[in-house]
Amino acid sequence: xxxxxxxxxxxxxxxxxxxxxxxxxxxxxxxxxxxxxxxxxxxxxxxxxxxxxxxxxxxxxxxxxxxxxxxxxxxxxxxxxxxxxxxxxxxxxxxxxxxxxxxxxxxxxxxxxxxxxxxxxxxxxxxxxxxxxxxxxxxxxxxxxxxxxxxxxxxxxxxxxxxxxxxxxxxxxxxxxxxxxxxxxxxxxxxxxxxxxxxxxxxxxxxxxxxxxxxxxxxxxxxxxxxxxxxxxxxxxxxxxxxxxxxxxxxxxxxxxxx
Numbered sequence: 001x002x003x004x005x006x007x008x009x010x011x012x013x014x015x016x017x018x019x020x021x022x023x024x025x026x027x028x029x030x031x032x033x034x035x036x037x038x039x040x041x042x043x044x045x046x047x048x049x050x051x052x053x054x055x056x057x058x059x060x061x062x063x064x065x066x067x068x069x070x071x072x073x074x075x076x077x078x079x080x081x082x083x084x085x086x087x088x089x090x091x092x093x094x095x096x097x098x099x100x101x102x103x104x105x106x107x108x109x110x111x112x113x114x115x116x117x118x119x120x121x122x123x124x125x126x127x128x129x130x131x132x133x134x135x136x137x138x139x140x141x142x143x144x145x146x147x148x149x150x151x152x153x154x155x156x157x158x159x160x161x162x163x164x165x166x167x168x169x170x171x172x173x174x175x176x177x178x179x180x181x182x183x184x185x186x187x188x189x190x191x192x193x194x195x196x197x198x199x200x201x202x203x204x205x206x207x208x209x210x211x212x213x214x215x216x217x218x219x220x221x222x223x224x225x226x227x228x229x230x231x232x233x234x235x236x237x238x239x240x241x242x243x244x245x246x247x248x249x250x251x252x253x254x255x256x257x258x259x
Contacts, residue, residue: 041083041086041087044079044080044082044083044086045079045083047075047076047079048076048079048080048083051072051073051075051076051079052072052076054068054072055069055072055073055076058072086115086116100142100143100144101140101141101142101228102140102141102143103138103139103140104138104139104140104141104143104146105136105138106136106138106139106141106146106175106183106185106248107132107133107136107175109143109146109147109150110130110132110150110173110175110185111130112147113147113150113151113154114128114130114154114173116151117151117154117155117158120155120158121158121171124158124161124162124169125166125169126158126161126169126170126171127169127170127171128171128172128173129170129171129172129173130172130173130174131172131173131174131175132173132174132175133174133175133176133177135177136175136176136177136183137177137183137250139183139248139249139250139251140228140251141228141248142228145224145227145228146224146228146248148220148221148224149221149224149225149232149246150173150185150187152218152220152221153187153221153244154171154173154187156218156244157171157187157188157189157191157242157244158171158189160189160191160192160241160242161189161190161191161241162191163191163192164190164191164192164240168190169189169190169191170188170189170190171187171188171189171190172186172187172188172189173185173186173187173188174186174188178247181249181250182230182247182248182249182250183247183248183250184245184246184247184248185245185246185248186243186244186245186246187243187244187245188237188241188242188243188244189237189241189242190237190240190241191240191241191242192240192241193236193237193240193241193242194234194236194242202218202234203218203219203221203222203232203234221246225246225248228248228249229248229249229251230246230247230248230249231246231247232244232245232246232247233245233246
């Protein structure tokens with residue numbers, strides 16, 4: 001009995017350490033995304049300031065135009081909500097919280113990640129192509145954890161293409177049904193790629209090809225995907241580059257952590 005208790009304590013400690021590492025990885029990713037986030041928030045803030053000034057002009061005119069003022073005030077509300085949503089997504093990605101699975105629209109989750117990565121996509125620059133299946137069933141997953149995986153794969157792909165000529169940098173994010181029981185998410189880049197026989201090594205903890213990398217991103221991503229009953233693997237792209245594909249089982253939310 002004592003051995004069982006000890007083993008359980010060790011397992012819980014290992015789980016807590018993995019969660020802490022995962023949180024550090026999220027914070028590091030968001031650090032890389034700071035400029036993109038600032039750019040994304042700046043857009044609604046600029047709209048708020050512009051529409052506020054316009055509303056004041058309409059209200060301050062000798063014959064105030066209340067309808068036009070109302071229109072621009074509604075735009076202020078819209079932009080304010082958009083800014084709040086962006087901040088909410090960032091907070092969700094970096095905070096420490098227990099998994100909360102729900103039936104998720106995978107395509108919507110991907111679009112939110114692409115918004116966060118937009119600034120970096122333009123700075124690189126990278127030609128982005130999104131190929132999302134319109135008939136994709138919802139999948140019981142933790143939104144924050146899945147978005148961490150997608151963000152990690154996206155950032156890795158962008159960085160991998162930094163050494164190839166700009167016209168050749170293409171990032172493809174695709175979704176679809178792997179089979180009757182699983183959906184897939186695929187991130188393809190046109191970077192230098194890797195030796196196809198060593199694809200599994202990319203997911204080894206502390207293995208990295210980045211000078212300043214920790215080598216934990218892909219390892220944690222695979223753990224997250226496997227924790228959802230899925231798979232994550234890599235294969236060479238053609239004519240060059242890498243393909244990262246993950247699959248997630250289709251199921252009912254009752255099968256998830258929330259019961």
